[in-house]
Amino acid sequence: MATGTVKLPQSELQAALAARAKHIFITGASRGIGEATARLLGEEKNHRLTLAARSYTRCLGICMDIGTDRAHTVRLDLQDEQSIDEAVVAAESRNGPVDVLILNAGINAQTPFDDLSPQGRATFRSVLTTNLVHTYFLAQLAAAHMPQNGRILFVGSVLGRMGVPGNSAYVASKHAVMGLVRSLAHELAPRGIRVNAVNPGWVDTQMAHDAMTRMAEHRGVPLQQVQTQMLSSQPIRRMAKPQEVAQYLKFLIGPGGDCITGQGIDISCGSVMI
């Protein structure tokens, strides 16, 4: 009997790589967009999922819903550099190299330019550390063993395209995400790895609720008034659902995402059109 490697045509090879079981690592999987993404991708029985966040118990509950044979939790605190190393090692020793890395975890906080207090500096630093610096370190570690046809997907924001008074740390972090996406797309293309961002506008999660509550308090008006005002300027006058962001991430993981790299794709109910 003849032995040796069977050579598939390039198109069939791509299809075979896309269809095989994937190890998908999701940061910020304990709630919001990360949870919705974990639940959606968990419907595909051949994927193995790593759910990473500080809230171990919440992630564990989601893993139990998906099935603990396919989904497991690692503790991750993006404020803590050592935690990044430990999370990637734990995920790889359980499920092998990461095929798809979804860098979704993030925080938002007010950082007024005229706040000269030590707390102001700490907040600025903590937003950049979580959303950018340690997220980048995590990407480096997970990409080190990432196979051909891998995907790195950031959850950025439409605020990566515009300025917002009093919110410069968050806005800068999301602009920087697009810098990473565009640079890493070049660096990793020779290894067959695609790097993109989905950039949501308002999404109905805890983060959006907290941001609108802060605005309402600042202006001394009811929360409902802020919500109506924010959404009335959009062509589609509602918040996106976390599941709608998850659907787009799912598309980018699949074969349809193979010729897309270095892009930031808005899911914003039309709030931004550039």
Ligand SMILES: NC(=O)c1ccc[n+]([C@@H]2O[C@H](COP(=O)([O-])OP(=O)(O)OC[C@H]3O[C@@H](n4cnc5c(N)ncnc54)[C@H](OP(=O)(O)O)[C@@H]3O)[C@@H](O)[C@H]2O)c1
């Ligand atoms: N909601 C919006 O309107 C909106 C709009 C544009 C962009 N986004 C972006 O979408 C992403 C997800 O946001 P979301 O709306 O789903 O927010 P969310 O409901 O507040 O969830 C944030 C997630 O990030 C995790 N996280 C926060 N700090 C962390 C840390 N130090 N280490 C590890 N994980 C941490 C949280 O988990 P633990 O607390 O358990 O650690 C949680 O799972 C963020 O990058 C955000 O900037 C959101």
